[in-house]
Amino acid sequence: MSKVDLAQFHKAFHEESLDGLDAMEQALLALDEGADDPELINVVFRAAHSIKGGAATFGFTDVAAFTHVAENLMDEVRSGRRPMEKAVVELLLRSGDTVRDMLALSMAGQPAATAESQALLAELSAMVSGGSAAPVAAKAAAPAEAIEGWDIAFRPFDYLLKTGNDPARMFRELAALGPLGVECDASKLPPLADMDASSSYLGWTLRLDAGATRAAVEGVFDWVDGDCDLTLTPRIAAPAPVAAAPAAAAPPRAVREPAANSESSSVRVGIEKIDTLINLVGELVITQSMLSQFHDGVDASQLEMLRHGLAQLGRHTRELQESVMSIRMLPISTVFNRFPRLVRDLAQKLDKKVVLDLRGETTELDKTVLEKIGDPLVHLVRNAIDHGLEVPSKRLASGKGDTGTLRMEAFHRGGSIVVEVADDGAGLNRDAIVAKAIQRGIIASGEGMSDDAVADLIFEAGFSTAAATTDLSGRGVGMDVVRRNVMDLGGTVGIRSVQGSGTTFTITLPLTLAIIDGLTAAVGEETYIVPLVSIVESVQVKPDAVRSVAGGGELFRFREHWLPIVRLFDVFGCAGRRRALDEGIVIVVEGEGTRIGLFVDELIGQQQAVVKSLEANYRRVAGISGATILADGSVALIADVTGLVRMQGRRKAA
Amino acid sequence: MAKILAVDDSASMRSMVAFTLRGAGHDVEEADNGQAALDSAGNHKFDLILADVNMPVMDGITMVREIRTRPGYSGVPILMLTTESNPEKKMEGKAAGATGWLVKPFDPDQLLATVARVLG
Numbered sequence: 001m002s003k004v005d006l007a008q009f010h011k012a013f014h015e016e017s018l019d020g021l022d023a024m025e026q027a028l029l030a031l032d033e034g035a036d037d038p039e040l041i042n043v044v045f046r047a048a049h050s051i052k053g054g055a056a057t058f059g060f061t062d063v064a065a066f067t068h069v070a071e072n073l074m075d076e077v078r079s080g081r082r083p084m085e086k087a088v089v090e091l092l093l094r095s096g097d098t099v100r101d102m103l104a105l106s107m108a109g110q111p112a113a114t115a116e117s118q119a120l121l122a123e124l125s126a127m128v129s130g131g132s133a134a135p136v137a138a139k140a141a142a143p144a145e146a147i148e149g150w151d152i153a154f155r156p157f158d159y160l161l162k163t164g165n166d167p168a169r170m171f172r173e174l175a176a177l178g179p180l181g182v183e184c185d186a187s188k189l190p191p192l193a194d195m196d197a198s199s200s201y202l203g204w205t206l207r208l209d210a211g212a213t214r215a216a217v218e219g220v221f222d223w224v225d226g227d228c229d230l231t232l233t234p235r236i237a238a239p240a241p242v243a244a245a246p247a248a249a250a251p252p253r254a255v256r257e258p259a260a261n262s263e264s265s266s267v268r269v270g271i272e273k274i275d276t277l278i279n280l281v282g283e284l285v286i287t288q289s290m291l292s293q294f295h296d297g298v299d300a301s302q303l304e305m306l307r308h309g310l311a312q313l314g315r316h317t318r319e320l321q322e323s324v325m326s327i328r329m330l331p332i333s334t335v336f337n338r339f340p341r342l343v344r345d346l347a348q349k350l351d352k353k354v355v356l357d358l359r360g361e362t363t364e365l366d367k368t369v370l371e372k373i374g375d376p377l378v379h380l381v382r383n384a385i386d387h388g389l390e391v392p393s394k395r396l397a398s399g400k401g402d403t404g405t406l407r408m409e410a411f412h413r414g415g416s417i418v419v420e421v422a423d424d425g426a427g428l429n430r431d432a433i434v435a436k437a438i439q440r441g442i443i444a445s446g447e448g449m450s451d452d453a454v455a456d457l458i459f460e461a462g463f464s465t466a467a468a469t470t471d472l473s474g475r476g477v478g479m480d481v482v483r484r485n486v487m488d489l490g491g492t493v494g495i496r497s498v499q500g501s502g503t504t505f506t507i508t509l510p511l512t513l514a515i516i517d518g519l520t521a522a523v524g525e526e527t528y529i530v531p532l533v534s535i536v537e538s539v540q541v542k543p544d545a546v547r548s549v550a551g552g553g554e555l556f557r558f559r560e561h562w563l564p565i566v567r568l569f570d571v572f573g574c575a576g577r578r579r580a581l582d583e584g585i586v587i588v589v590e591g592e593g594t595r596i597g598l599f600v601d602e603l604i605g606q607q608q609a610v611v612k613s614l615e616a617n618y619r620r621v622a623g624i625s626g627a628t629i630l631a632d633g634s635v636a637l638i639a640d641v642t643g644l645v646r647m648q649g650r651r652k653a654a
Numbered sequence: 655m656a657k658i659l660a661v662d663d664s665a666s667m668r669s670m671v672a673f674t675l676r677g678a679g680h681d682v683e684e685a686d687n688g689q690a691a692l693d694s695a696g697n698h699k700f701d702l703i704l705a706d707v708n709m710p711v712m713d714g715i716t717m718v719r720e721i722r723t724r725p726g727y728s729g730v731p732i733l734m735l736t737t738e739s740n741p742e743k744k745m746e747g748k749a750a751g752a753t754g755w756l757v758k759p760f761d762p763d764q765l766l767a768t769v770a771r772v773l774g
Contacts, residue, residue: 004674004762013666046708050664053737056759057667064759162722164731164753169774198728223754226745 006058013054014107015266020047021096022337028096029340032089041084044092045074051099055106062112063102069124070095076128091127093341094120146237147211149178154221155185155203156228162198165224171206173220178210203229267367269327277327280320287312325512326364332410332419333361335374339381343406346385353392353403354385363410365417366512369489373419373509376482376493380421380505381406383479388425388503398500400424416491417511422504428497430454437463455495459483461593484592488642490516490533518609520636521587521600523568524575527636528600529609529628534641536588536595538603541565541581553651556581556597558588564648567599571623571644572637577601591645598644609638623647655679656701656773661691661717662735663709667758671704671735674762675769688712692720695727702773703732704756707743715750722751731772735760 024047027040048071055063070092076082098120102112152174156167174180185203189195208217214234221230291309298306336358347354365373389395389404396402407422434446437457446454457463461480486493491509510516510533518529519538537558545557546565555562565586569576578584578601586597609628614621614637625640658680662668665686672682683698685691689712691705703721705714712720714734721727731753736743744755756768 004670004677006670006762008673009666009670012669013664016665043710046663046710049708049737050667053758054664054666056737057670057761162728163748163751164729164772166729166774169772172774173771223748226748 010058010107013058014103017051017054017103018100020050021100023047025093025096025341026337028089028093029344031084032086032344038078041074041078045071045078048074051103060103060106060112062117063099063106065113066095066102066117066121066124067099069121069128070099072128073124088127091120091123095124147213147234148237149210149235150206150208150212150217151233151235152206152208152217153203153231154206154228155230156200156224158196158199158201160200160224160227163224163227165227167200167202167204170220170224171204174206174208174217177212177216177220178208181207181209183207267328267330273323273326277320277323280316280323284313284316284320287316325366325514328367328512328514329364330367330370331362332365332370332417333358335370335377336361336408336410338374339377339408342378342381343385346382350385351391352385352389354389355403355405357405357407357409359407359409360411363412363417365410365509366514368513369417369509372485372489373507376485376507377408377419377421379479379482381408384421384423384425384503384505388423388427390426394426398426413508417509419507419509420504421507422502424502427499427501427503428455428458428495430499433457451497452495455497458495459493480593487533487592489513490531492533514611516609516611516638517606518638519587519606520604520630521568521585521598522602522604523572523600524577526572526574527604527630527634528568528572529607529636529638530587530589530598531625531638531641532606534589534591536590538585538587539597541586541597543580543582546581554581556586558595558597561595563588563595563597565597565599566644566648568639571647589639589641589644591642594645594649596645596648598639609636611638655681656769657681657683657698658769659683659685659691659694659698659700659703659705661685661688661703661705661709661714663687663706667706667735670762671765674765677762678766678769680769688714688717688720691717692724695721695724699726700730702769703730704735704769705732705752707734707736707747715747715752718747718752719750733768733772 024044027043030037031040031044048067052064052067052071055061055067073082073088073092077084077088082088098117101114102117105112105114154167156165160167171180171182183205185205186201188203189201195201214232217232221228224230287309291306291313294302294306294309339358340356343354343356346352384406385404389406390398390400392402395404405424407420409420409422411418430446430451433454434443434449434457437443437454437460438445440460440462442457442460442463443449458479459482461478463478463480483493486507486509489509490513491507494506494508495503496506497503516529517532519532519535521528521530539558541556547555547562549555554565556565565581567576568574576584576599581599584599584601585603586599587603588595588597611626612628614624614627617627621637623640623643624637625643626638627635628638630636655678658675660668660671660675660682661684662671663686668684668686672684675682683694683700685694687709688705691703692712695703705717707714714736718732718734721730721732732751734744734747734752734755735758736747736755737758747755753772754768756765760768
C-alpha cells in the first residue's frame with residue numbers, strides 16, 4: 001500500500017488554516033457590527049469545518065477536537081437554531097486565537113491541548129446545546145456473531161445506475177469477502193423498444209459463503225442505501241463470547257507557552273503577475289534574437305535598427321524588473337486586517353468608542369516590509385487609542401461626537417509608500433511633553449521650539465519609560481523603538497499634532513528593500529554606496545572646525561554639535577587618496593538617532609542600487625550591509641550606517 | 655490508469671489527495687470549488703470525481719447536481735469527501751447524484767482503497 005508521508009502537507013495546512021482564521025475573524029467582526037449576511041456565517045463555519053477536517057486528516061487530534069465543537073456551535077447558528085449574539089462572537093473570536101496557538105504548537109511537534117484550550121473547549125461545549133466535547137465518537141463494536149454466510153436479496157431502484165453505482169462492481173466487492181453465488185431476476189425487463197439503457201431493471205439473489213461481519217457486507221451497499229430494496233440475512237452458527245473493546249487512550253494534555261508565529265517564507269502570487277512575467281520574458285527573447293543579428297558587426301544602414309533594438313531591450317528590462325519586484329509585493333490589507341479586532345478589544349477595555357477607518361488597503365508593499373511594519377503600527381494604534389482618543393464624556397464636553405475615529409491609510413507618494421495613523425483625539429500636550437523632556441534631560445528648555453520639534457521629542461530614546469506607560473500602549477517600549485524599527489526598513493516616521501483635534505503619524509517606507517537610493521562615493525580605488533535615507537548632509541570640513549580628542553578620535557563641528565569623524569578607508573582598510581579633511585568630503589549620516597561624519601575622497605553621484613547579499617555570497621562584514629554591481633560591471637559595497645554608528649560607539653567606549 | 659478530478663477548497667487536502675492518487679499512477683486534475691470543477695469537466699472527460707461538500711463559490715452538492723446534467727457524466731462515479739457524518743448530508747448528496755462518499759478524516763490507504771472500490 002501507499003507510504004505517503006503526510007508531514008509534507010503540514011505547512012500548506014498551517015498556512016491555509018491561518019488564512020481561514022483571518023477570514024473567520026473578519027467575518028465575526030462584521031457580524032458583531034450588525035452585518036446581516038448569511039455568507040459571513042458560512043465563512044466562519046467553513047473555516048472551522050476545514051480546519052477540523054484537515055487537522056483530523058493530518059493527525060492533529062487536539063486541534064480537530066477543539067474545532068469540532070466550534071463548528072457545532074457555528075452549525076447551530078447557520079441552521080438558525082441560535083442567534084449570532086455577542087457572547088457567541090466573543091467566544092468564537094477567542095477560539096480563533098486559541099486555534100492559532102494550537103496550530104503553532106502542533107507545527108512544532110508539541111501537544112496542542114493546553115490548560116487554556118481545555119478551559120475554552122469547556123466553555124464552547126457548555127454553549128453548544130446538549131454539548132458533548134467528544135470529537136469523534138468511537139463506533140460501538142457490534143456484538144460478535146458467529147456467522148457462516150449471508151443470503152442477500154438486492155433490487156436496485158431504476159435510477160441506481162445514474163448515481164454512478166454499478167451492481168457488477170458491488171458483486172466483485174462481495175466476492176472479495178468469500179465465495180459468491182449470483183442469481184439474476186430479469187422478470188421486470190421491459191421490451192427492448194421501451195428500454196432505457198441508463199435504467200436498472202434487474203434484481204439479484206446472492207449467496208455469500210463466508211463469515212463476513214454485518215458491517216463488511218453492509219459496507220458494500222452503504223452508498224446505495226435507500227436506492228434499492230435490500231435484505232441481508234445471516235446464516236448463524238453457535239454464539240461466541242463478546243470481546244471487550246480496549247479503553248480509549250486519554251488525550252494528551254500539556255501546558256505550554258504558545259509558540260511564536262513564524263514568518264512564512266513563501267509568497268502566494270496572483271496568476272496575472274506570473275503571466276505578465278512570462279510575456280515579458282518572451283518579449284526579451286524576441287529582442288535578444290533581433291539584436292543577435294548584429295553579432296558580426298553593424299554597418300551604417302543598420303544603425304537605426306540597432307538603436308531601436310537597444311531601446312526595446314532597455315524598456316523590456318525595466319518592465320521585467322518591475323514585474324519581478326511586484327511578485328514580492330502584497331497588499332497592505334494583510335497587515336491592516338488584524339486591526340479591527342485590536343481596535344475593538346482595546347476600545348472595549350478602555351470604555352472608549354472608536355470607529356476604525358481603513359483606507360488604501362490594496363496598496364502593495366514588499367513582503368519583508370509588510371512583515372516588519374506590523375509591530376510599529378500596532379504600537380501607534382495602541383498609543384492612539386490609549387493616549388490620543390478621549391473617553392466619550394470628555395469628547396462630548398469638548399464639543400465632539402462621543403465616538404472617536406482612527407484612520408489608517410496607505411498610499412503611494414513619489415517612490416515611497418506612506419502609511420498614516422491618524423486619530424481625532426486630544427492631540428499632543430505641548431507643555432506636558434516639554435516638561436517631561438526637561439525632566440528626562442533631553443532638552444534644557446522648550447523655549448523657541450516649534451510645535452513640530454516638540455512633537456518630535458516623543459521619538460527620543462529615554463522619553464518614554466516603563467514607569468510612565470500604562471499596561472496598554474506602554475509595555476516598556478517607547479516611540480523611539482517604533483522609529484528605529486521603521487528606520488531599519490529604510491523608512492521615516494513623522495508626527496503632526498493639533499492640540500484638541502488630533503494626532504497623525506506618517507510612516508514613509510521604501511517600495512522595496514531590494515533596491516535602495518544611494519549616494520556613490522569614492523575612497524581610493526573603491527566605490528561605496530551610502531543609503532540616501534541615512535544622509536543628513538554632505539559638507540567640506542575646514543581644519544579649524546576639527547578637534548582631536550583623547551584616544552586619537554577626531555570631532556568636527558556640525559551646526560551646534562560636535563560629531564565624530566569616521567574615515568572609511570580606516571574602517572575598511574583600503575587606501576584613500578585624500579587624507580587631509582579639507583581635501584575630501586564628509587557625509588553626515590544618522591543611524592539610531594546618532595550622527596557621525598563619514599570621510600570619503602569624493603562624491604560621484606546618486607543612483608539606484610540593486611542590493612545583493614554579501615552574507616549569502618561571501619560572509620558578513622561589519623559596517624557593510626550588502627553589495628551592488630555598478631554600470632561598468634564593478635562591485636560597490638553598501639555602507640551599513642547603523643553598523644558604522646555602533647562601531648564608532650564601541651570605539652569611543654573602548 | 656484513471657483520470658481523476660479532485661475538488662476541495664483546502665489546498666492541503668487537495669494536494670494530499672492528488673499526491674496519493676498520482677503515486678498510485680492516476681492522472682489527477684485539481685479544482686478548488688464546484689464551479690472550477692464544472693469548468694474542468696467541460697474540458698476533460700474524467701473517470702472519477704472526488705469532491706468536498708463545503709466549498710465557497712459552489713458547494714459540492716450543487717456541483718454534483720450540475721455535473722449529472724452534462725453529457726457523458728450521467729454514470730461517472732462521483733465520491734463526496736465529507737466530514738458530515740450526519741445522514742441528511744449524505745442523503746442530500748445522493749439525491750443530487752453522488753455515487754458514494756469518503757468520510758474525513760481518511761488516510762492515503764483508505765483513499766486508495768475507496769478509489770479502487772469504485773473503479774472496480
